[in-house]
Amino acid sequence: MAIKLYDLAGAEEDRRFSPNCWRTRMALAHKGLAVETIPWRFVEKAAIAASGQGAVPVIVDEDKTVFDSWTIANYLEDRYPDRPSLFGGAAGRALARFVNNWTHAVVYPGLFRMIVKDIWDHVDAKDRDYFRQSREQRLGTTLERTVADRDAKIVAFRASLQPLRITLEAQPFLGGAASNYADYSVFGGFQWARCISPFKILGDGDPVAAWRQRLLDAFDGLAGKSKGYTC
């Protein structure tokens, strides 16, 4: 039976733009596990109440309900140990946590402040008030004012990717010769931007852009064929 994934969708049901859901999509594909995605909107808290919280990704694997992208990755690794490893052992898992946290501390906040207005433009009608109110409260200003100087913000954002960039100058993936969950953890952020925003995040010739393309192409183009913008 396919694993069910509650997957954030926009006004168009096939615009799936959650960075954390993309981590889970890529992890499921890496494991070769069938998935049935269930489009979900921010205000549909009742649909995932069984998880005990209100955010996606949430997966249902037979009788198990699991939430939080990091917890889901660990669940899949431990539940399906005979399938391709997401972490490559204990040390790989421990360091993937650092990469995951770097994404949360650096990549997500940097992207958020450039694309948050684009997100609002694409969310479902019933999510628009919720999204604007919750995000403007978090930001302490309007969505429009947040992104107004994104042509300046992009310079600092690209500089903040330097640890990723110099690593990818030496090896094709964070995981080494092949991608693993550390890659998907960071890639989720770029896929979030691609699905929702026409704003150009990476410069031409950036090794990070070449890596992103490899992941867009992975698993028969799972991420690259999804609805989004050319990047």
Added chain:
Amino acid sequence: MAIKLYDLAGAEEDRRFSPNCWRTRMALAHKGLAVETIPWRFVEKAAIAASGQGAVPVIVDEDKTVFDSWTIANYLEDRYPDRPSLFGGAAGRALARFVNNWTHAVVYPGLFRMIVKDIWDHVDAKDRDYFRQSREQRLGTTLERTVADRDAKIVAFRASLQPLRITLEAQPFLGGAASNYADYSVFGGFQWARCISPFKILGDGDPVAAWRQRLLDAFDGLAGKSKGYTC
């Protein structure tokens, strides 16, 4: 036969303050390999000319001369595979490179701009002109002006450690339950500061400080017993 390590020393021969040499010291201890350190000063380029470049660490292991801390770690892992692993497998090695690069892109530059004047205060007399000139050229200003606002810089520096901090809230070491080269890679930076500067780098109660203490205590207090400041 003990491996020889050319190890940066200050005016006092037992003040060993190179962050990259500390990475190598910790890696050698992790592998349980005997080391004979050779105190070295910045201007002694001739002593390490056999390495084909002018910076330490340089190790001499029987007939092999190896330089660059990352290259040395990889050399030790491959040359001594039956000793405790520095990386915990291919995925761990690939992700350790990311951590190593994060240290170079974030931790080292952040520390450098706060402690560079303290370094100059401690280098050997014959290194003082070389150090000041080369570093002021790199900085585009004087050592004194660089560190003048370090009470402000420390706030941003501590914030930049957030990926490390939230990882260490979940596990005792970057490597997981035990330390590995990813830990030593970052720790080298903190040991650099400790050896050379009385400036307080980490706040009390910071999980990063508790992790640093575990590494100062490791290998019978190798790093913690070395000449430096209370931190």
